[in-house]
Amino acid sequence: MGAKPEGPSSAEVRNRQQSNRRATSVDVAAESGVSQATVARVFSSPDKVSPATREKVRSAAERLGYVPNAIARSLKSQRTNIVGAVVPAYGEYWQNVLAEFSRQLAQRSYQLLLFSFAKPDDVDGALSSVAQYRLDGVILASATIGQSQLGRMQSSALPAVAFNQPAAEGLVPSVSVDNEVGMAELARHLVDIGVGTAAYIGGVSSVSTDQIRYRGAVQELAEHGIACPYIEAGAYTYDAGYKAAGQLAQRDNLPEAVMVGSDEVAFGVLDGLENAGISVPRDLLLTGFDGLPQASWAGYDLTTLVQATDVLVAQAIDVLLSTNGAADKPASVVVPGTIRYGRTTRKSDA
Amino acid sequence: MGAKPEGPSSAEVRNRQQSNRRATSVDVAAESGVSQATVARVFSSPDKVSPATREKVRSAAERLGYVPNAIARSLKSQRTNIVGAVVPAYGEYWQNVLAEFSRQLAQRSYQLLLFSFAKPDDVDGALSSVAQYRLDGVILASATIGQSQLGRMQSSALPAVAFNQPAAEGLVPSVSVDNEVGMAELARHLVDIGVGTAAYIGGVSSVSTDQIRYRGAVQELAEHGIACPYIEAGAYTYDAGYKAAGQLAQRDNLPEAVMVGSDEVAFGVLDGLENAGISVPRDLLLTGFDGLPQASWAGYDLTTLVQATDVLVAQAIDVLLSTNGAADKPASVVVPGTIRYGRTTRKSDA
DNA sequence: AGACCTTATGAATACGTAGTCATAGTGTCA
DNA sequence: TGACACTATGACTACGTATTCATAAGGTCT
Incomplete structure (x- = not known):
């Protein structure tokens, strides 16, 4: 009798695996005997939780295979930790730039959501797609993004930066090589x-x-x-x-x-x-x-x-993620080659 | 007096722009005099709404600059329309593959969320990042994803496909050139x-x-x-x-x-x-x-x-998006070169 | 010891949408 | 005309989390 480690919990696990539902913070709360709020705190601001409770919750989470749901987090917190990139599908240059963006964004624990387009006409579709996801910012690469499209970006709340696209200067913050x-x-x-x-x-x-x-x-x-x-x-x-x-x-x-x-x-x-x-x-x-x-x-x-490229990309990310509402004029960074x-x-x- | 097109609505608009908040389906509902449910239907299953109402809602949405929130949609509907890709940050080959994935996914109106890694050690980080977003699927490219990591993928509910990674055969559905x-x-x-x-x-x-x-x-x-x-x-x-x-x-x-x-x-x-x-x-x-x-x-x-590449990618996408739970053994597609x-x-x- | 501050936690709510259920209206058939 | 099917719509709830507010416990200072 005494050898049974956690009776209800393992039943819990079985139930969940059976129903094929991912564990939620509520499940973890039940498993560890704390409130959902505390579970949330353990994963978003751990220092606000006592070490003992923290450990208890962590182990319960582990047992249930709990992983925080970024979608729900984003909905609540109004930030996605995702940056979008509107980039041409082909071309050596853009592929290199994209790789660099991805690398540097990952370092800052952002993800990169790709909106690539094969023909300039597809840009509109990509841009309206961009608007649906409440991204933390968007990188507009490729010079085939038109003025009117840039204008629309400007009026939307979404922070944007034009990459190597001199025509965008004045409309949208931009970063280019000289x-x-x-x-x-x-x-x-x-x-x-x-x-x-x-x-x-x-x-x-x-x-x-x-x-x-x-x-x-x-x-x-x-x-x-x-x-x-x-x-x-x-x-x-x-x-x-x-x-x-x-x-x-x-x-x-x-x-x-x-x-x-x-x-x-x-x-x-x-x-x-x-x-x-x-x-x-x-x-x-x-x-x-x-x-x-x-x-x-x-x-x-x-x-x-x-x-x-690394400098250009770093600058672009800086401009993008530090876009305080206080920006009176769109920044326009030019990097020498x-x-x-x-x-x-x-x-x-x- | 009679020349005033829509009194409350333009006030609405001003309020929202002032408060800098994106319009929601509730706002559109109020503006067009229908329920939120109807607004949602107009944007997700338009044929369930009468043409007249549809038009009324559409124009109200236009006036308010309403764009459906994909985050909220995803939370509710449990699908994100996003596919993740775990790919090495560098290398001509992967860049080409990635571009092709992006292109073909866009065609099917999926987005591509990039998880790139510079060193093989970073794969773990990328994979745990992947788990947070409730993606509709994930592409595992690069042969530096280890067996244990693949095993963990296998046990998670997330549909996955290994791209050009013969070692994954049997563990995860895979698509490779011969x-x-x-x-x-x-x-x-x-x-x-x-x-x-x-x-x-x-x-x-x-x-x-x-x-x-x-x-x-x-x-x-x-x-x-x-x-x-x-x-x-x-x-x-x-x-x-x-x-x-x-x-x-x-x-x-x-x-x-x-x-x-x-x-x-x-x-x-x-x-x-x-x-x-x-x-x-x-x-x-x-x-x-x-x-x-x-x-x-x-x-x-x-x-x-x-x-x-186009065939390989097409196959991979097929395998990924048609992963019915009924798959007894992971599929393993081999394409001749x-x-x-x-x-x-x-x-x-x- | 009383007043006060700090820390840890829980209850409740909101984020914006999709889908379920109920209901009113409209047409169809015998 | 009454029973029935169908369409269009609205009220309501759930998705999973973060955060605010309230509260209880514990500690410090005079």
Whole structure:
């Protein structure tokens, strides 16, 4: 008789497993002989509970396999500990950014809820989806989020931060790399090594980062009397770059250098040029933008502007989670980039 | 007097904006003169409400800027419409898989909640985090999720599916590419083109996919009297492959072909070999595994086993969302891969 | 010892929705 | 016309937790 450890409790357990219902704080309260309020306190503010009670509750919880229900917690406390991210489904750059967000948010014990979209048209759907979950904040990545959509965000109570989306400045707090200066510095580098003619290959000309990066290149080059025609690849993909390079190669007057608006496109351009018999850097110099991991791979070894993704992301999270209602004007953080000097601008005839 | 469209309503709006509180179904009910229940029905099962009422409620909701609260809905309905994903934070392969999951889940109007981890030790934290949210299911990616952790998943009520994680078979429903046969087919391809000696470079030898892929290579090669020593790169990264290639190059007896357990490592191996003056495919043939987008890039043009990520993901989602309690044994889906023939196994002396 | 403060706990309530049950109204058939 | 089926709607409750308020116990100070 005396060897029976906890009679009613194990019956409890069996009942619950049978009914296949997760244990609640009420169950734990009954099991440990305290009130539901105390159970809640044990899991949310343990120091308000005496050590003895705490232990009693903890062990009861363990026995029942109790896990606090974050949904209920969120409903009551009005915070979800979840940050949303509206991001394009594809693209090396965004995948890297996303991974970094996820990592840093996890460190702060936030989760990341993903709202990805394949086509720009899907953004609306993603955004209205976002509104349903009462997130603690939302990251708006991708420049294909329109002004009107940003405006709607602005009027909603949801804290938001635009990531690398210069067009959002003034509407929504934003964090970006210094696109214009970065591209200008790359241009300056080309000037320094004696380039006399150049061209620029962008992804999609209507995208704000594309425009600003191009502007940086044009202005810097113009100061040295160098023109810089714009070529549109049509997408931010390897293939688009590959094709653009093919067309460029057919021209009779090849520029001495080509500046590409993003690394992923630049890889395509590089391979496309080689395929057309144009050797980089022998026949033509090449620069990228973003600083993707692949840019450092020996196969490419691309000169590019490296975005400090970790810093950008850290800033974005700071802005997002410290959005006190007292913000009169949306913050707008700009982080400088760093040039990575690769073989694609190493003049062989130097 | 008669020109005043809706007196109390606009006051309502102002009050709410002032108090900065989101409108609820109760507010909408008051505004439109119906009960809260009817408002709820308009948004969850519209066909149970007469068209007239429906319209009345919709317009009131619009006026108040009402958006249904998914948290409350989830609490009540016991389903969240959210699927969790436990995934390594880094690695090309996982990033691609994740993007595909996100895309396909969005299509089925599910959201993806990300639990990424940087080190294998962080998996525990991620998993206990997962348990708090009452997700509709969870995707366990990465082979670094241990057996005991899988066992715990199994006993929890949460539907789970292991993605490309052969070790999980029998414990948890799983979906994988056919690692063993895939690698064997690559080996067979090498045999067919006359390779006489080979080596295998894996990532981490304790990982189950690594072991199974190696087994596939070894067995097929053994049938043709070819040995295949195992070399461990130490990580599933470009750098690890690059270093491994450097060490391999110092040997005096170079194999005719090297099979690498994953594309990302293979890229490193390729560049590392070239760096050591070993030309692929002239001096050595090379195969990868996974079928990353970069494998098709002209710069690499790698022979590899392409995983049909879209199919794998679709299968995983199916298994996850159709997990009827009636499943006696965990399903275990294996999807065949397809060889991509690139320049890295194109014998120049043929 | 009385007044007072601190700590630990419980009872009760609210978060915003979905679903159950009851009810009034409307139409159908014999 | 009465019995019956069906539709549209409202009142009410439950989901599982956090928090406020009240209360009891214990400790401290003069």
